[in-house]
Amino acid sequence: MLISPPARHHGVLGLHFAFTDEQEDIRAAVREFCQKEFEPELARELDRREEFPWELYRRACKLGFIGIHFPEEYGGAGYGYVEAAIVAEEMCRADSTLGTALILSDIGCDVIMHFGTEEQKEHYLSLVAGGKGLSAIALTEPARGSHLSARLDTRAVREGDGWTINGVKTLITNAPIASFYITLCQTDVQVEPPYRGQTLFIVDAGTPGLEASQIRDKMGIRASPTGEVSYSDVHVSKEALVGQLNRGFYHALAFLDESRVEIAAQALGIAEGALDRALRYAREREAFGRKLIEIQAISHKLAEMATKIEATRLVVYKAAWLLDQGR
Ligand SMILES: Cc1cc2nc3c(=O)[nH]c(=O)nc-3n(C[C@H](O)[C@H](O)[C@H](O)COP(=O)(O)OP(=O)(O)OC[C@H]3O[C@@H](n4cnc5c(N)ncnc54)[C@H](O)[C@@H]3O)c2cc1C
Numbered sequence: 001m002l003i004s005p006p007a008r009h010h011g012v013l014g015l016h017f018a019f020t021d022e023q024e025d026i027r028a029a030v031r032e033f034c035q036k037e038f039e040p041e042l043a044r045e046l047d048r049r050e051e052f053p054w055e056l057y058r059r060a061c062k063l064g065f066i067g068i069h070f071p072e073e074y075g076g077a078g079y080g081y082v083e084a085a086i087v088a089e090e091m092c093r094a095d096s097t098l099g100t101a102l103i104l105s106d107i108g109c110d111v112i113m114h115f116g117t118e119e120q121k122e123h124y125l126s127l128v129a130g131g132k133g134l135s136a137i138a139l140t141e142p143a144r145g146s147h148l149s150a151r152l153d154t155r156a157v158r159e160g161d162g163w164t165i166n167g168v169k170t171l172i173t174n175a176p177i178a179s180f181y182i183t184l185c186q187t188d189v190q191v192e193p194p195y196r197g198q199t200l201f202i203v204d205a206g207t208p209g210l211e212a213s214q215i216r217d218k219m220g221i222r223a224s225p226t227g228e229v230s231y232s233d234v235h236v237s238k239e240a241l242v243g244q245l246n247r248g249f250y251h252a253l254a255f256l257d258e259s260r261v262e263i264a265a266q267a268l269g270i271a272e273g274a275l276d277r278a279l280r281y282a283r284e285r286e287a288f289g290r291k292l293i294e295i296q297a298i299s300h301k302l303a304e305m306a307t308k309i310e311a312t313r314l315v316v317y318k319a320a321w322l323l324d325q326g327r
Helices: 021-037 040-049 054-062 081-094 096-106 109-115 118-129 248-284 296-324
Strands: 135-138 155-159 162-173 180-186 198-204 210-214 226-237
Touching (some): 021 054, 021 081, 054 096, 081 096, 096 248, 109 198, 109 248, 135 162, 162 180, 248 296
Antiparallel strands (some): 155 162, 162 226
């Protein structure tokens, strides 16, 4: 019996290691934006002053780069996680501090996108993608970082028609300049295991009892602010609850699965940016009568960097692609 040869149609039977033309266009557009707007002097200045690049954020929103994976009806561009990874990679390759600040301007919004009500999506996703304000997601507490599944110190207690929140969160991206803080609270203090009693609430900036301050002197990426948020009898309405009561831990894990891919794309871009700069320097600089790149020990190092970056790239885009497949 003759076995007929497989069709050579890309993406149907075989592996297809290439971006679509549309994805390449997005990459080219982001690269052009960064070349034009990410001036080294501005990056150095904002990083030194630990200031968020507000103007660049608004321009990036106009071009559709922020919230590129939000549905169009909520101000997004309707793309997926592969396109979000392209934006993150290109921006962070151009500049680590400006790139990181911009790609994290919509941090945590995935929680609203997947589990929020229609009103929450319309209000908060459109706000961030429309260049009107930054989001923040507050999970980490001073007493626990990785150990979120423990009983949280931040508590939300039912009061009247809403909830009252008390507690402290730390290392929160976009604090103190975010427009709202998606906050993980312990809502059932008896339940075992404790993570079955956690709930997410949206707390708007300016709500009485909410205070946020910036953590200064970070080692790097200082244009992306990181801060502490405290809640002292902060009252929110029942409409502030995101997703299901006592399912906040699971919603937060879904967000972390997605954000880890974006953070990996950020690291990939920063590594590529470092290689670009090292290569440029090695080609320019002369020592001992020849260019650095002609010294074998140096070119070995650069080749090793390029190899590790390529391996990282494959893993990052595979993970983004899997997310887009719903896996
Ligand atoms: C720049 C920046 C921005 C951030 N932004 C946010 C944000 O927006 N929102 C937010 O909620 N949080 C944010 N974080 C907090 C971040 O998620 C935490 O730093 C992270 O969860 C780790 O917590 P930790 O720093 O307390 O480390 P720890 O939990 O104290 O861990 C310390 C070390 O122990 C290891 N470790 C911990 N538990 C185990 C274990 N069971 N087994 C083996 N090893 C273990 C860890 O891998 C790590 O190496 C941010 C942090 C930084 C640095």
